[in-house]
Every structure is written in C-alpha cells, then in structure tokens.
Amino acid sequence: MTEYGKSLQANPTAIPGLTVWDLPVHGDNRGWFKENWQREKMVAAGLPDFGPVQNNVSFNDAEGTTRGIHAEPWDKWISVASGRIFGAWVDLRAGPTFGAVATAELDPSRAVFVPRGVGNAFQTLEPNTAYTYLVNNHYSPDASYTFLNLADETVAIDWPIPLERAELSAKDRGHPRLADVTPVPPRKTLVLGAGGQLGRALRLAYADLSSVEFADRADVDLTAPDLESVRRWSDYETIVNAAAFTAVDAAETPEGRAASWAANVTGVAALARIASTHDITLVHVSSDYVFDGTAERPYREDDPVSPLGVYGQTKAAGDLVVGTVPRHYILRTSWVIGDGANFVKTMASLAGRGVDLSVVDDQFGRLTFTSDLSRAIRHLVDERPPYGTYNVTGAGPVMSWADVAKRVFALIGHDPNRVTEVSTAQYFATASNPVAPRPTNSALNLDKIQSVGFVPDDVVDTLAHYLTREASATGQ
Incomplete structure (x- = not known):
C-alpha cells in the first residue's frame, strides 16, 4: 500500500552514492499524484544534478518478474509508477566496496538513485507493476556493460520469491558469478x-x-x-x-x-x-x-x-x-x-x-x-x-x-x-x-x-x- 504524506528525504545505503528516497505522494478518492523528478527540490535535498536525457519504463505483467543484475555506464533515478518491487543493488565498481549489497522495497512513495557502475535488479511483488528509469546517457552498442548473476552465492540476495519460481529471462539466468565479473572502472x-x-x-x-x-x-x-x-x-x-x-x-x-x-x-x-x-x-x-x-x-x-x-x-x-x-x-x-x-x-x-x-x-x-x-x-x-x-x-x-x-x-x-x-x-x-x-x-x-x-x-x-x-x- 502506497504511503501518502512523506517528506522528501534521502536515506543512505551500504553502497557509496546509492540513496533510497522517500517521495511526497498526494492521494485522495481519485488516486494519487507525485513529482517523480523535480530538479530544483531534489538537488537542494542532496541528489546529484546528474542531467538525465532519457526516460524508460519497464512494465511487468506478473508478480515475481525478476530483472538484472545490470550495471551500465550511466546514473539512474528509479521509481515505481504502479505496484511494488523488491530492489537489489550490488556495487560492481572497482574499489573497496566491490560486491557490497543494498536492498529495499519500493512503491510509488520511494525512489532510488543508482550511480554509474552499481548493478541494478528488481523483483515485482504485485502484478501490473511499472518500473521507471531516468538516465543521463543514451544506450550505445560501443559502451561497456557489466552483469552479475541473480543467483550469485557471494552476494546472496534474499529474493522474496525464490528464483526457481520467479519469471527470468534466459540472458539473466546466464550472467556470470561475482568471481568472474570484471569490476567497472572509474570514469x-x-x-x-x-x-x-x-x-x-x-x-x-x-x-x-x-x-x-x-x-x-x-x-x-x-x-x-x-x-x-x-x-x-x-x-x-x-x-x-x-x-x-x-x-x-x-x-x-x-x-x-x-x-x-x-x-x-x-x-x-x-x-x-x-x-x-x-x-x-x-x-x-x-x-x-x-x-x-x-x-x-x-x-x-x-x-x-x-x-x-x-x-x-x-x-x-x-x-x-x-x-x-x-x-x-x-x-x-x-x-x-x-x-x-x-x-x-x-x-x-x-x-x-x-x-x-x-x-x-x-x-x-x-x-x-x-x-x-x-x-x-x-x-x-x-x-x-x-x-x-x-x-x-x-x-x-x-x-x-x-x-x-x-x-x-x-x-x-x-x-x-x-x-x-x-x-x-x-x-x-x-x-x-x-x-x-x-x-x-x-x-x-x-x-x-x-x-x-x-x-x-x-x-x-x-x-x-x-x-x-x-x-x-x-x-x-
């Protein structure tokens, strides 16, 4: 159930730069409304002014749909338009926090800022869930992308719905374990x-x-x-x-x-x-x-x-x-x-x-x-x-x-x-x-x-x- 009336607030995680955000959602008998991206307010509250250039939406029919773990060479502002998800993030950047994990449940009243090089994954907790990405770079076939297997034993993500019962793509099932991942280098x-x-x-x-x-x-x-x-x-x-x-x-x-x-x-x-x-x-x-x-x-x-x-x-x-x-x-x-x-x-x-x-x-x-x-x-x-x-x-x-x-x-x-x-x-x-x-x-x-x-x-x-x-x- 979406919680109404929150104040805009950042919550740090175990992964440097990854922050989970409480968002003000205004609801009544008609439904709800939120400012999903409001540059002036969010930057003033501490969000990096990361200059988004593209907005993507992932719609998921079934509960238990699981996607990831993908690390791209751009920053992401992720929120839920409808439904609920269990989000999991793994630091795949080169450095002392390589392999660090953070998880959180997101509904329309929570969002997350994911820095470049941090692996992003989610599992839907309700059917008809829409998951939105605001990113600050365009996809390029020449860019380098990094992936981690959802079932990696080292990071050991505790998925609410076991992966053997979840809906996964063949590509996501075939991604490498952490020991075989080349860390994402810094810019x-x-x-x-x-x-x-x-x-x-x-x-x-x-x-x-x-x-x-x-x-x-x-x-x-x-x-x-x-x-x-x-x-x-x-x-x-x-x-x-x-x-x-x-x-x-x-x-x-x-x-x-x-x-x-x-x-x-x-x-x-x-x-x-x-x-x-x-x-x-x-x-x-x-x-x-x-x-x-x-x-x-x-x-x-x-x-x-x-x-x-x-x-x-x-x-x-x-x-x-x-x-x-x-x-x-x-x-x-x-x-x-x-x-x-x-x-x-x-x-x-x-x-x-x-x-x-x-x-x-x-x-x-x-x-x-x-x-x-x-x-x-x-x-x-x-x-x-x-x-x-x-x-x-x-x-x-x-x-x-x-x-x-x-x-x-x-x-x-x-x-x-x-x-x-x-x-x-x-x-x-x-x-x-x-x-x-x-x-x-x-x-x-x-x-x-x-x-x-x-x-x-x-x-x-x-x-x-x-x-x-x-x-x-x-x-x-």
Whole structure:
C-alpha cells in the first residue's frame, strides 16, 4: 500500500552514492499524484544534478518478474509508477566496496538513485507493476556493460520469491558469478596539452593513476572540426585543459592573433560544449594577463577582468566560456616555471656564461612552478571544493622580474649586481617585433585556494630546489 504524506528525504545505503528516497505522494478518492523528478527540490535535498536525457519504463505483467543484475555506464533515478518491487543493488565498481549489497522495497512513495557502475535488479511483488528509469546517457552498442548473476552465492540476495519460481529471462539466468565479473572502472581523466611544461608536470602528478590519459595536440586538436568524435567523451569524468596559445608577443601579429583566438577561445568553447553535454568536470588554466595590472593589491578571483593585449583578451574570453560549464575549475596563475624553456633557466644559463643582464623592475608578481600548479589541480579534482575560479601561484614575497633574476644569480653563486634594473619601456625600446603590453601588477591573492585546504609552496624555497635539480640534471 502506497504511503501518502512523506517528506522528501534521502536515506543512505551500504553502497557509496546509492540513496533510497522517500517521495511526497498526494492521494485522495481519485488516486494519487507525485513529482517523480523535480530538479530544483531534489538537488537542494542532496541528489546529484546528474542531467538525465532519457526516460524508460519497464512494465511487468506478473508478480515475481525478476530483472538484472545490470550495471551500465550511466546514473539512474528509479521509481515505481504502479505496484511494488523488491530492489537489489550490488556495487560492481572497482574499489573497496566491490560486491557490497543494498536492498529495499519500493512503491510509488520511494525512489532510488543508482550511480554509474552499481548493478541494478528488481523483483515485482504485485502484478501490473511499472518500473521507471531516468538516465543521463543514451544506450550505445560501443559502451561497456557489466552483469552479475541473480543467483550469485557471494552476494546472496534474499529474493522474496525464490528464483526457481520467479519469471527470468534466459540472458539473466546466464550472467556470470561475482568471481568472474570484471569490476567497472572509474570514469577517466584526460589531460590535454600533455607535451607542454604543465602537461609534463601533470604526468608526474598523476603517475600513480592508470585511469588518467594524456594527449598532446597531435592526439586531440581543440581547433579541429571533428573534436566531438575524437573520443568517447561519456567515458571521462574530468578534462584538464593544459593546452593554450601562450606566445604573448606573437599574439600581437595578424597570424598570432588568429591562432590565439582559435586555441584559447574557439577551441575552449568546443571543449566547454563537450563538458556540459557529457557532465564532465572541466579544469582550465588561466592567466594574470586577464588583468591590466593597475590594482594596488593582489588580484582576487572576483575582480573584473580588463586585459591589455590580445593574449589576455583571449584568456579572459576563454574564462567566460568555461564559466558556463556546470562543473568547472579555472586556475588563474602567473609567471609559470617548469620543465622547458623559461625565465629562470635563461637567467641561470646567462649567469653561467658570464653575461651581464638588464631585467625589468616595474612588473611585479610571484613565480608559479608547474609542480605546485599540477598539485593544485589534483587537489581540486580529488577534494571537489565548490566549483569556480581559484588563484594559484607560489606563496611568499611579491617580486619584480629583476628581483627574481638577482636571486637566481645569487643561488647559483654569481654576483647579483650583474643584473641591471631597467623599466619595461627601456627594455623594449629597441624591439623590432610587436610587443604585448604587460600588466604591472601580476600578484594574485591566494586566500581562496588556501581556504579549501591547498597550501602553496614558498616561492623562495621552490626556486632554490628547482635550481639545484637543474644543476644536477645538467651535471653542473
């Protein structure tokens, strides 16, 4: 008998992510009415906003009809339209709860949210029972589906009607036992731009996870017209976009302007559409160049953007596009140093060769080492703090480029006075090619990223360690 007047409420089970829900059902002499799916109320009550795309109904003539145990690569919201069922769920996902079982009786006043990879089965307790599925992906013959035998002795489901008297399909009778089931793997992570400085650091940060794939432009070109078809995107939980056009001066040329907009905006927009369509978390790396550098304090995440040059304009536009993705993290960073050509390596090399330098002293910020930036990316992806924009740089003192150069000289045993301080205008006075305008103040406020448990490394210490590693790697 359907119970009327319940409050909307989630009830956890032994399977992580599987929740049984009490639903308000309103009844009178005519019958009953319920809101089977009400996004605003249910999400507010704690249901994942899983983005359903298809609704299926299973009608069952006889009491004792039994279907399952099936695990598909999508989430399901399951409820009963008429009749009653005994529901059984088995965790078939790879991990410590593989094989865990939960059961519950469902009538029109109860529903269940079944996460991807959890096996679903039911047995009707009344004739003429209608069982409805709301799912967030479409069936595909190319997808991987996992099944478990209804009579498996390991999970030992206590069916109300013994299976020898129940109505089963031949396929369900023939499914494998738990010992022969390959666990459903987690959705994957894809790192784009894996050949760049940050991409190489991300390879190290994710070296312990086989579920992370790495792609460079030859594998996945964001500007290609067939981007939607180059991967089975529904297999991915997270995309980390470390690909970008970063040649700030070249972006001021006609060819560079087009290339910068194509990579940093058009390609990012295509990626954002894919992430939104397939419920993917999109992690995107931004830049201090979205600001004009006139602020007299470190920039916060909510400060309005005001880019000076083409590169900054494209990064600001890309940020706005990524911000439309329901699940997104934008990491705004500055002065990136990693495995590859960079300012610190150049200073160390010139110092070692006896070259005296002129370095600008009117641009201020903090270095960001890719080891720190990749660690921040993994922290956000693993810990899942609120989605949005986070500033990420090294911690410690704000310095000018000349300050950094002098510190590099000193750390590798050279006289820092060999570095002459000059203004940006003086430094570029004789430049023959277009020069992008630089923000004077590139310092970013780190309070928000620290508030979610990430502790940036101190820039002074990291610089010393970096130079030591570089010296060791080059045999100096």
